[in-house]
Amino acid sequence: DTQVPAHFIRQIIATDLKDNKHNGKVVTRFPPEPNGYLHIGHAKSICLNFGMAIENNGLCNLRFDDTNPEKESVEFMESIERDVQWLGFAWAELYHASDYFEQLYIYAENLIEQGKAYVDSLSAEQIRAYRGTLTEPGKESPDRNRSIAENLDLFRRMRAGEFADGHYVLRAKIDMASPNINMRDPALYRIRRVHHHRTGNDWCIYPMYDYTHCISDALEGITHSLCTLEFEDHRPLYDWVLDALKTPCHPQQIEFARLQLEYTIVSKRKLNQLVTEKHVSGWDDPRMPTIAGLRRAGFTPKAIRDFCERIGITKQNSWIEMGVLEHCIREDLNDNSSRVMAVLQPLRVVIDNYPQDQTEQLEISNHPQHPELGKRQVPFSNVILIERDDFSDTPPPKYKRLVEGGEVRLRGSYVIKCNAVIKDANGAITELRCSYDSDTLGKNPEGRKVKGVIHWVSEQHALSAEVRLYNRLFALPQPDNEDNFLTAINPNSLEVLADCKVEASLAAALPESRFQFERNGYFCLDKDSVEGKLVFNRTVTLRENWEK
Numbered sequence: 001d002t003q004v005p006a007h008f009i010r011q012i013i014a015t016d017l018k019d020n021k022h023n024g025k026v027v028t029r030f031p032p033e034p035n036g037y038l039h040i041g042h043a044k045s046i047c048l049n050f051g052m053a054i055e056n057n058g059l060c061n062l063r064f065d066d067t068n069p070e071k072e073s074v075e076f077m078e079s080i081e082r083d084v085q086w087l088g089f090a091w092a093e094l095y096h097a098s099d100y101f102e103q104l105y106i107y108a109e110n111l112i113e114q115g116k117a118y119v120d121s122l123s124a125e126q127i128r129a130y131r132g133t134l135t136e137p138g139k140e141s142p143d144r145n146r147s148i149a150e151n152l153d154l155f156r157r158m159r160a161g162e163f164a165d166g167h168y169v170l171r172a173k174i175d176m177a178s179p180n181i182n183m184r185d186p187a188l189y190r191i192r193r194v195h196h197h198r199t200g201n202d203w204c205i206y207p208m209y210d211y212t213h214c215i216s217d218a219l220e221g222i223t224h225s226l227c228t229l230e231f232e233d234h235r236p237l238y239d240w241v242l243d244a245l246k247t248p249c250h251p252q253q254i255e256f257a258r259l260q261l262e263y264t265i266v267s268k269r270k271l272n273q274l275v276t277e278k279h280v281s282g283w284d285d286p287r288m289p290t291i292a293g294l295r296r297a298g299f300t301p302k303a304i305r306d307f308c309e310r311i312g313i314t315k316q317n318s319w320i321e322m323g324v325l326e327h328c329i330r331e332d333l334n335d336n337s338s339r340v341m342a343v344l345q346p347l348r349v350v351i352d353n354y355p356q357d358q359t360e361q362l363e364i365s366n367h368p369q370h371p372e373l374g375k376r377q378v379p380f381s382n383v384i385l386i387e388r389d390d391f392s393d394t395p396p397p398k399y400k401r402l403v404e405g406g407e408v409r410l411r412g413s414y415v416i417k418c419n420a421v422i423k424d425a426n427g428a429i430t431e432l433r434c435s436y437d438s439d440t441l442g443k444n445p446e447g448r449k450v451k452g453v454i455h456w457v458s459e460q461h462a463l464s465a466e467v468r469l470y471n472r473l474f475a476l477p478q479p480d481n482e483d484n485f486l487t488a489i490n491p492n493s494l495e496v497l498a499d500c501k502v503e504a505s506l507a508a509a510l511p512e513s514r515f516q517f518e519r520n521g522y523f524c525l526d527k528d529s530v531e532g533k534l535v536f537n538r539t540v541t542l543r544e545n546w547e548k
């Protein structure tokens with residue numbers, strides 16, 4: 001087993017357990033807002049939250065932070081559940097912040113009764129103007145000293161729907177001069193007549209994120225509320241709300257650095273824009289850094305979890321190279337995927353001395369290092385297809401593949417020799433005429449060395465396939481740093497090879513199964529496959545040479 005790095009959150013939890021803080025329990029949660037599909041950044045948070053629970057015999061909940069109904073949907077909720085499960089995690093409980101709307105409302109009345117919240121009639125712009133800046137204190141609203149009785153009455157009438165959207169907000173009464181702007185009487189509730197995908201039209205007031213999140217954590221008995229660094233400045237508010245309400249449980253908020261991954265974007269809002277403006281085919285486009293996209297590209301849950309462990313957890317923002325993620329998937333697929341032969345740009349080869357009506361079933365092992373992955377039958381006949389660039393009539397120095405008059409080994413099969421090159425009127429090569437040495441199956445030829453080994457398929461047995469070669473979606477390492485991230489899109493992120501031929505054994509492959517196409521890379525069978533035309537997505541090249 002590999003050594004697990006002791007990142008700072010692991011250490012905090014270990015110390016808390018030793019000190020019997022939180023009664024010796026670990027309860028975490030992963031709290032996505034269902035306003036898009038999960039991306040690789042969320043995977044970091046998922047692996048951390050579920051990982052800390054699993055390592056410490058604790059529990060981790062999945063909680064939808066669904067307080068922003070305009071942008072949320074059932075489709076997004078379902079995709080999130082699917083993606084968390086696919087990554088290999090099981091939540092203890094599935095909750096929604098909207099489950100707590102009534103309780104949140106009762107708590108808000110409690111704050112009002114304590115004189116710690118008030119109903120404000122300032123408009124959104126006024127509130128912004130009154131808030132002050134980093135260098136200047138804010139200004140108190142004229143409504144700040146409304147009586148408790150009046151605040152309660154107004155808040156109840158807000159709930160009852162007596163006022164138009166935006167007419168009032170409920171604000172916490174904290175400190176307009178606080179150096180922390182989040183503490184300058186933040187809004188707790190706003191009036192918004194929107195249909196909620198779970199609570200329908202029950203509510204016309206909705207609680208704000210900061211107010212909702214800490215109470216939801218407390219209601220679930222969360223011990224360690226792990227979130228990203230941008231919430232560090234919100235922690236005083238998190239603690240203020242829970243202290244004011246004297247909740248039975250007071251979770252500990254701990255912040256860590258967000259994942260920033262080169263050559264991609266991790267923001268649901270921007271990913272949404274890529275989808276709605278059709279820069280990609282959908283949330284699960286294999287170029288997307290979404291879990292669904294990575295899955296469709298052929299990534300494994302194991303590789304993604306491995307990636308999240310390798311990048312570690314720190315408090316320093318940094319950029320992770322795409323090569324790290326690619327390394328993780330290469331390592332997994334190299335170890336676990338079956339080898340098959342696929343010819344992406346076919347060139348016809350006729351073997352003149354092989355009987356025309358004969359088919360031979362060659363047994364080829366699925367993985368050279370893993371005999372337990374078994375063997376398969378690969379048909380061989382007198383007409384085969386090889387890769388166009390595995391033949392050259394003007395070979396560069398050290399070219400080890402097929403040349404006129406030269407020999408090459410067909411993987412798992414015989415040695416062939418090229419005797420003639422057939423060209424069309426324009427001089428393009430259309431066919432090679434070869435002969436085979438019948439004494440070279442599974443053994444070296446007599447008296448000579450044949451260095452090159454190439455892959456092939458039998459023409460009459462091969463299946464047609466479309467192969468989609470994906471490259472990075474962005475041409476720049478930090479597309480977010482551009483004024484408009486769309487200008488950083490890589491115009492060559494997809495190359496479609498429509499006339500590929502793959503070996504017959506792939507007829508039985510199921511969507512999402514993953515293969516190494518010998519010498520070509522790692523590929524995954526796509527859901528777009530139909531009878532007579534398989535579709536494969538390239539997950540990653542065999543080696544680190546993506547520009548190729």
Ligand code: ATP
Nearest residue numbers: 031032033041042044045227228258259266267268
């Ligand atoms: P986005 O900007 O993509 O919408 P978000 O933080 O608003 O991100 P949430 O749905 O609120 O998205 O995220 C759920 C959890 O995942 C949060 O705890 C959040 O901190 C975490 N998370 C989101 N993005 C990243 C990231 N890039 N790296 C690590 N954790 C992340």
Ligand code: MG
Nearest residue numbers: 031032033065
């Ligand atoms: Mg969020």
Ligand code: MG
Nearest residue numbers: 033035268269
């Ligand atoms: Mg967001």
